[in-house]
Amino acid sequence: MTTTYTKEHCTVLERACVVIPMYDEASVISDVVRAARERFGRVVCVDDGSRDESATLARAAGAEVVRHPVNLGQGASLETGLRRALRDPLTRYVVTFDADGQHSVEDAAAMVAAANDLGVQVVLGSRFLGGIEGASGHRKALLKMAVRFTRATTGLKVTDAHNGLRVFRRDAAEKLRFRLHGMSHASEVLSVIARQQWSYVEHPTTVTYTEYSKAKGQRGYNAFNIVFDLALNRVRAAS
Amino acid sequence: MIIKLLLVAGLAAAAFLLLRGKRTALGLLMRRSLTLGAILLGILGVLFPGLVTRAANAVGVGRGTDLVVYALCVTFLFVTIAQNLRLAELRDRTVELARKQALLEAELHEREHQGSA
Numbered sequence: 001m002t003t004t005y006t007k008e009h010c011t012v013l014e015r016a017c018v019v020i021p022m023y024d025e026a027s028v029i030s031d032v033v034r035a036a037r038e039r040f041g042r043v044v045c046v047d048d049g050s051r052d053e054s055a056t057l058a059r060a061a062g063a064e065v066v067r068h069p070v071n072l073g074q075g076a077s078l079e080t081g082l083r084r085a086l087r088d089p090l091t092r093y094v095v096t097f098d099a100d101g102q103h104s105v106e107d108a109a110a111m112v113a114a115a116n117d118l119g120v121q122v123v124l125g126s127r128f129l130g131g132i133e134g135a136s137g138h139r140k141a142l143l144k145m146a147v148r149f150t151r152a153t154t155g156l157k158v159t160d161a162h163n164g165l166r167v168f169r170r171d172a173a174e175k176l177r178f179r180l181h182g183m184s185h186a187s188e189v190l191s192v193i194a195r196q197q198w199s200y201v202e203h204p205t206t207v208t209y210t211e212y213s214k215a216k217g218q219r220g221y222n223a224f225n226i227v228f229d230l231a232l233n234r235v236r237a238a239s
Numbered sequence: 240m241i242i243k244l245l246l247v248a249g250l251a252a253a254a255f256l257l258l259r260g261k262r263t264a265l266g267l268l269m270r271r272s273l274t275l276g277a278i279l280l281g282i283l284g285v286l287f288p289g290l291v292t293r294a295a296n297a298v299g300v301g302r303g304t305d306l307v308v309y310a311l312c313v314t315f316l317f318v319t320i321a322q323n324l325r326l327a328e329l330r331d332r333t334v335e336l337a338r339k340q341a342l343l344e345a346e347l348h349e350r351e352h353q354g355s356a
Binding site (some may be wrong): 046 | 257338340344
């Protein structure tokens, strides 16, 4: 899919900020940041206590870097990134992006353009509307199961539950808080969207599973930890 | 049997604590009085071992030792859950602190570079 960008789109992209949580990503982070900087005005990398040179490399590639003094988890990193991004009053959109290079910057740019054209608060990337490259059958089945679970529990008609590529308009990003600091934040975002009744659309994205991203990714059984986190969080929120 | 009622009630209370655990002043009072009660009962049990067996028989348990084991299990569960809640609360604070520090440091770094440029 090709998107044609108008002058307005370019202004919008200039005022969008990409937030990349990273943890020991030295081998890939430079390319990811550089690619993002070509399209977007700002890139914020949140270094979640990496032991390697990720922070220096990201800074050299043109990103603003915020370094957690200790490892706090991906959800916490995203929230830190959001706060940093929103400090600039000109920033209108915040894009969350994975550090391992599995997302495409073109998809991210198209999603921000879509958010602007359609006037929605949230745009969610979906692998199942777009393409999924290099994933095993078992991984696909697990992701589909996660989608079914998310649909049943949030009532959102989404096709992908755990895609790290998302666009939030400023008003939504300001209200976003991650109670669950670890990996359960992906589903948490969706339940916040459902509860706050934010307007959202899904946008097809291509996710490329490289050997690197597979090695860095979550283990499949972590899905059960996520279900547990969410169930507990739900019951507590209700009380 | 009375003991079944007591144990089910104890376990249900543990589940309730797990789900809605908020640390309140009432909770603190309960924890303190329970600890005090446990110490007093412990001393009584040590001085008069026969009392434990009589208490066990009264609630439908054969031996005093069994009653002590049951009580220990339920108490352990409560303590574990309470500790977990406490840790979660501490972690929230740590995250917030670390985040503030990280954001400040980033700002400082930025200013230094603007100054030197």
